Amino acid sequence: MRLFLLPISTRRSLIYCEKLHEKAVSERNIFDKATIKAATTWTTWEKDDKALWDWKKKVTFYGNQALKQIPYEEWGLKTIPALTAKRRKAILEGTEKYQVIFPGMYLHQEKVPEILKKLATERQAMHRSKIIWSVIAMPFTIPFMLIPVIPNLPFFYLVYRSWSHWKAFSGSKHLEFLLQNNLPTPNPSWELDEVYTAGLMYPNRLISRAAPRPTKEQAEEVSRVVVQQTNDGEEDVMVLQRWNGKLIAEQFKLPDMEIEIERAVEQVENSIKAKDELIEEKLELEKATAEPGKTAKDLLPKELTHPLEELDKKIHHKAEDIAEGNGNEVNKEEKK
Template sequence: MRLFLLPVSTRRSLIYCEKLHEKAAGERGYLDKLTNKASETWVAWESDAKAPLNWKKRVTQMGNQALNRIPFEEWGLKTLPALTTKRKLAITEGTEKWQVMYPGLYLQKERVPEILKKLATEKQGMYRSKMIWSIVAMPFTAPFALVPIVPNLPFFYFVYRAYSYWKALAGSKHLEFLLQHNLPTPNPSTELDEAYTAGLMYPTRDISRAAPTPTQEQSEKVANVVESLTNGGKEDVMVLQRWNGKLIAEQFHLPDMEVEIERAVEQVEQSIKAKDKLVEEKLELEKATAAPGQTATDALPKHVTQPLEEAEKRIHEAAEKISHEKPSKDEKA
């Protein structure tokens, strides 16, 4: 089986497990059938405009917003199957092979086991405790069943969250078990290197489709530029574009991967922007206390401003390098 470890930024990565095949209708258990039924109902509600006050569409819109706030790490772990006795035996006997695909130019091989271990173990306790609290909260939502027409949405919310936490916990335990048996095997992917490079070189999906595949030399140069922007690992830099998720998913024939990448990119971008906003607010406070005629930067000590000036210089140089890597119209023709 294949795992994908996709760096979203230089500090945060998404894990995704490839689904080998869908179960036949006769092989599905009660939980699988219930999950499929819930998904079908949700999709039907999204397009139902006949409900009074359009409540079904409103519920799905608010629900989708809530789902997008669930950390992408949790979504990624949920793609791993539960660790059954049969799978344990296959892993220990060596009959089931696992490999992890990752862009070798944008993620060092030495970091792969460390990242996987962190994803597997860091939040197991949180998933377990929140799953229990969601189950405990279910009976307290029973009175909402008395509301006419509208189903008991609070109850179903806690049911879903309990199930989601259980899936993430099961996925994390599966990943931990694999690591204990020296699996999965790291497998750097040239295809992922090219996809990441194209996402950083070109501004849109359409241009990336039409442009030639980046060369190895171009990929190495762009990867070096990204590394320089991190300021020795101190800064978190985006390496994956939201629009690029569809291209990566198409390349590996994994359509479900697209939404996972888009969600992860959106969450990481918001996180980085929030940190930048805090820095701006700090500078405004410094400006308020600065001497007349000084800017916020002028009021800062030299040991603080010097790294900022160096980072700005590196960003300017990096932008020039990347622009030089983009093929001209004549080259594309």
């Protein structure tokens, strides 16, 4: 089984488990059948133009907006299957192999166990609590059954959320069990390094497809620039672009991975932006304590208030110089 540990920024990573195979119809349990039925129904509703007041399309629209708010960590853990007795036995006997694939130039191997442990254990208590509260709240949705035409949407939402939390909780327990048995085996991937480097060197997917594959020297230089932009680990810097998710998914022939990456990148980008805006607000509130005509922000060292957008631009500009064979000029600028 392959697990992918994909750094989204220098501080946050997504875990994704490769689906080994689709279950045969005869092997599907009631949860598998219910999941497939729900997915089919949702897709049908998205295209239904005949429903009264167009309620099906409205439900799926707002439902999809709500799904975007589910943390990417939960989505990632949900891709890890539950730890069955058969899998547990195979792990203990060493007959089933597990490996974690990651871009070695953008995520140091010694940090991998720590990140996996955090992903496995940090949210377990929360998922357990949410399952309980979702089940407790279900009876209170009974009055919604009296609404004609439209089904009891609050009830089905609670059912979905309890199932989602259970899937994430099961995945986290599986991952924790692997770590307790010194699995999975770390496996740095040059293919991932290539895609990550191309994502930082080129501005979009089209150019990245047409451009030559990055060399090892280029990858090392771009990863070094990223480290520099973190200000000795004080800043959280994006290392993965949203459009790059499709290229990673294509590289490993895992189409379902694309949406997981895009969702994670969007959430991390918004989180970094929100944090930056909060700092701006706090600095402006301190205006009264600053010198006349200046804000508290003006009194801080420039390196502490440098916008994250400028950091990203700097990475792209330097990476473009590298791609054009101007690596020496970049080094001269760094020395200045």
